[in-house]
Amino acid sequence: DAGITQSPxxxxxxTGTPVTLRCHQTxxxxxxxxxxxxxxxxxxxxxxxxxxxxxxxxxxxxxxSVSRSKTEDxxxxxxxxxSSQTSVYFCAIRGRGASNYGYTFxxxxxxxxx
Amino acid sequence: xxxxTQPEKLxxxxxxxxxxxxxxxxxxxxPELFWYVQYSRQRLQLLLxxxxxxxxxxxxxxxxxxxxxxxxxxPFAQExxxxxxxxxxxxxxxxxxxxxxxxxxLTVNP
Numbered sequence: 001d002a003g004i005t006q007s008p009x010x011x012x013x014x015t016g017t018p019v020t021l022r023c024h025q026t027x028x029x030x031x032x033x034x035x036x037x038x039x040x041x042x043x044x045x046x047x048x049x050x051x052x053x054x055x056x057x058x059x060x061x062x063x064x065s066v067s068r069s070k071t072e073d074x075x076x077x078x079x080x081x082x083s084s085q086t087s088v089y090f091c092a093i094r095g096r097g098a099s100n101y102g103y104t105f106x107x108x109x110x111x112x113x114x
Numbered sequence: 115x116x117x118x119t120q121p122e123k124l125x126x127x128x129x130x131x132x133x134x135x136x137x138x139x140x141x142x143x144x145p146e147l148f149w150y151v152q153y154s155r156q157r158l159q160l161l162l163x164x165x166x167x168x169x170x171x172x173x174x175x176x177x178x179x180x181x182x183x184x185x186x187x188x189p190f191a192q193e194x195x196x197x198x199x200x201x202x203x204x205x206x207x208x209x210x211x212x213x214x215x216x217x218x219x220l221t222v223n224p
Contacts, residue, residue: 031210040123042200042216043158050210058211090158094210102148102204103212105158 003027006091006106013113019078021109023091025071031094032074033103034058034066036087043090049074081113116141118203120215127191128223135186135218137175137201146204147184148212149175153197161199162186171195191222 003026013019023032033048035058045058047066055066063085065077078085088110092103117140127133139145149161161170164177164184175186184201201215 033211035214040216042120043214045211045213048211092212102150102160102163102202103158104160107157 004091004093004104004106006109008109010110013081015082015113016080019081021076021089023074023106025093027093028071029093033092034076035090035092036060037090038087046076083113086113087111116203116205116213118201118213118215120201120218122218124219126221126223129193130190133188133191133220135199135220137184137215139182139184139203141203147177148202149186150200150202151197193222193224196220196222
């Protein structure tokens with residue numbers, strides 16, 4: 001494994017509550033990403049980060065915010081959870097250099113909003 | 115805008131049969147393409163990247179710029195190949211990110 005962990009692995013929350021998912025890496029990689037995976041949609045980028053305090057929106061960023069105050073942690077917050085945000089959330093990292101093409105993924109967080 | 119299309123949601127073959135998972139892309143620059151595999155409820159794993167032209171688990175993929183395709187092939191499917199397969203396209207530059215297709219679920223029957 002590339003030293004990337006996500007927490008929690010599973011979470012059930014109520015509509016309207018805020019939720020924060022954590023992605024932690026031990027590889028000192030610059031780039032980190034949050035995707036959501038839904039049947040029929042594949043993986044869609046929510047937000048990504050290219051350095052500490054440097055973040056940008058992906059294609060499905062509405063209702064989500066992120067923070068990256070240190071290299072190793074990338075937090076995804078659902079400001080007010082809705083049922084449409086029930087999904088599996090994957091974090092990914094990308095390193096520098098020719099040997100680090102593509103991404104390495106975390107194990108995912110299965111979020112259910114009831 | 116870049117786009118990845120995997121036309122088949124589901125693909126079912128018998129063990130020992132050839133398999134081809136299709137991927138087409140749309141991108142104005144020089145493409146950097148990947149195949150990822152996800153076994154049941156596990157994390158996504160990098161299977162192939164076009165730049166390395168390698169063969170992993172018997173799978174190969176060739177980039178065809180004329181047809182804008184990056185199809186994944188294996189001559190003899192095995193039951194353990196049953197999984198979800200995603201094709202992905204990288205945008206370069208300082209804001210590097212991957213765009214994924216919607217995936218193809220491959221089932222290899224005994």
